[in-house]
Amino acid sequence: MEMHQVRYFLAAARLLNFTRAAIECNVSQPSLTKAIQKLEDEFGAPLFRRERARTHLTELGKAMLPHLERSFEAAQTAKQMARGMGRAEIAPLTLGVARTVEHAMLERVLAELGQSLSGLELALANGSSRELIELAMSGSLDLIIVEMPDEAPERLDCWPLFADEWCIVTRSDHPFAAAPPASPAVLEEEAWIDLAGDGCATLARIATQVGAAIEVRHQAQGAMQLRQMVQAGLGCGWTPRSLAAPPLAATKLPFGSVETRFVLASVAGRRRSVAAEAFLRVARAQDWALANAVTKVAAA
Amino acid sequence: MNDYDNMMERLTPSPLPLGPQLAQIRRSHPDLGPFFDEIVIALRGAGVGASAPQVGEMFPDFSLPTVQGSYRRLGDLLDKGPVIVNFSRGRWCPYCVHEVSAWADMLPELAEAGVRFVEITGETGGGARALGDILAASPHADVAEVLCDVDHGVALSLGLAFFAGDPLLDFYQEIGLDMHALYGSPSGFLPVPATFAIDPAGRVRFAYADVDFRERAEPADVLAALREG
Numbered sequence: 001m002e003m004h005q006v007r008y009f010l011a012a013a014r015l016l017n018f019t020r021a022a023i024e025c026n027v028s029q030p031s032l033t034k035a036i037q038k039l040e041d042e043f044g045a046p047l048f049r050r051e052r053a054r055t056h057l058t059e060l061g062k063a064m065l066p067h068l069e070r071s072f073e074a075a076q077t078a079k080q081m082a083r084g085m086g087r088a089e090i091a092p093l094t095l096g097v098a099r100t101v102e103h104a105m106l107e108r109v110l111a112e113l114g115q116s117l118s119g120l121e122l123a124l125a126n127g128s129s130r131e132l133i134e135l136a137m138s139g140s141l142d143l144i145i146v147e148m149p150d151e152a153p154e155r156l157d158c159w160p161l162f163a164d165e166w167c168i169v170t171r172s173d174h175p176f177a178a179a180p181p182a183s184p185a186v187l188e189e190e191a192w193i194d195l196a197g198d199g200c201a202t203l204a205r206i207a208t209q210v211g212a213a214i215e216v217r218h219q220a221q222g223a224m225q226l227r228q229m230v231q232a233g234l235g236c237g238w239t240p241r242s243l244a245a246p247p248l249a250a251t252k253l254p255f256g257s258v259e260t261r262f263v264l265a266s267v268a269g270r271r272r273s274v275a276a277e278a279f280l281r282v283a284r285a286q287d288w289a290l291a292n293a294v295t296k297v298a299a300a
Numbered sequence: 301m302n303d304y305d306n307m308m309e310r311l312t313p314s315p316l317p318l319g320p321q322l323a324q325i326r327r328s329h330p331d332l333g334p335f336f337d338e339i340v341i342a343l344r345g346a347g348v349g350a351s352a353p354q355v356g357e358m359f360p361d362f363s364l365p366t367v368q369g370s371y372r373r374l375g376d377l378l379d380k381g382p383v384i385v386n387f388s389r390g391r392w393c394p395y396c397v398h399e400v401s402a403w404a405d406m407l408p409e410l411a412e413a414g415v416r417f418v419e420i421t422g423e424t425g426g427g428a429r430a431l432g433d434i435l436a437a438s439p440h441a442d443v444a445e446v447l448c449d450v451d452h453g454v455a456l457s458l459g460l461a462f463f464a465g466d467p468l469l470d471f472y473q474e475i476g477l478d479m480h481a482l483y484g485s486p487s488g489f490l491p492v493p494a495t496f497a498i499d500p501a502g503r504v505r506f507a508y509a510d511v512d513f514r515e516r517a518e519p520a521d522v523l524a525a526l527r528e529g
Contacts, residue, residue, distance in 0.1 A: 003456060042343075077453060282371065285450050
């Protein structure tokens with residue numbers, strides 16, 4: 001397939017009218033029709049169904065639309081990044097990062113992006129995964145890094161980045177650091193610290209399943225605060241392992257494990273800035289699981 | 301350099317030609333021949349890859365991410381000398397692995413000629429690292445680089461991206477290749493394997509693009525074209 005064919009296809013798919021699409025693309029309608037037919041030859045079936053009064057996308061056309069859109073955007077980004085490098089064009093990026101995410105790769109990617117796009121204007125937002133998904137859906141955020149929701153909105157594209165296991169976070173002199181809790185009843189004796197309104201939700205659920213009830217007493221607004229509170233001896237935290245930086249200890253729950261898949265997500269079909277497109281592609285090119293493992297080895 | 305070093309230099313075996321290696325892979329799966337032939341004929345009929353850059357044309361500039369997390373611009377590499385740009389499908393394709401290995405063997409000659417090698421793959425999630433490792437094994441790995449063409453954008457802009465079609469995609473699924481996981485997308489798009497030698501002015505000196513993924517440009521021919529230019 002060729003760029004102009006895809007460009008004509010995208011215009012025709014948006015306008016559902018070949019005449020208007022041809023005007024928008026600044027070509028004659030026969031040229032546009034011919035280019036789309038060539039694309040259909042390659043796909044082996046029609047992408048449009050043209051009736052007298054209306055033009056529709058076929059099922060194949062509907063299925064291919066997001067992919068053709070994405071590859072077209074990737075091509076544009078590769079060109080713009082080559083042209084824009086070193087130039088002071090303003091490149092805004094609004095990125096939401098869930099409070100449960102701390103990742104060395106994020107820093108590295110942002111650092112490189114800042115170097116490649118001298119006009120980068122980064123607005124970082126923080127929140128729970130649910131809040132960030134809402135902000136993305138409402139158009140306030142270009143991209144979000146969040147916990148994969150059980151039921152993601154249909155229009156939310158999600159690309160898996162890495163998985164992390166939830167752990168009990170304690171001070172290194174806490175009994176859990178030496179031996180994991182022997183029974184669910186032990187969990188009841190601890191004061192728990194809530195991270196940004198999650199209420200230690202999954203831990204509470206597991207505890208309930210095995211007949212125990214945990215007491216969530218303290219509230220932390222972010223990972224840094226939570227670590228400070230744990231270090232101060234106020235109680236135990238329940239977070240992804242990557243948040244439990246030394247000198248704190250992370251202990252796996254012996255009865256019931258919880259793993260979260262973190263994803264990079266964005267609302268499908270919405271126009272994104274060059275910086276957002278560039279971040280999306282460089283982030284997806286990386287092995288985030290590996291980067292996290294490497295950081296841990298370095299820390300240990 | 302002393303005489304002994306000179307002698308060792310001359311004794312360095314020239315790399316094995318790629319063509320016979322590819323033919324051997326093909327021979328090891330004779331049953332697949334007619335199936336692949338049919339797909340290749342259909343793609344050629346649809347003109348896939350026909351609009352790729354030709355010798356004498358200017359090669360369009362682009363910038364793509366590396367597996368180290370930075371962006372690399374072709375134009376910046378051309379500032380240092382000629383560049384060979386190679387589009388491959390990925391680490392899962394035996395033809396690509398052999399091709400990249402052949403290029404790894406050629407890196408000393410490339411380094412001597414002041415030529416850089418850029419390998420491009422659409423693999424995501426760090427998958428591009430595998431082809432990079434093949435090149436990294438060479439003592440002249442510093443002249444080679446792997447870039448990630450996520451969503452096949454640059455391939456598309458060169459007329460090298462195509463929809464693989466259900467027969468081929470079904471076949472890959474049957475043999476356990478998860479294209480969605482490899483490319484981070486269920487699009488079913490693949491790049492046409494292609495090789496371009498570009499001079500520092502950005503002009504194409506050698507061009508190869510063939511939908512028949514079982515055939516590749518012979519590395520020695522590509523370098524020879526740059527030397528003649």
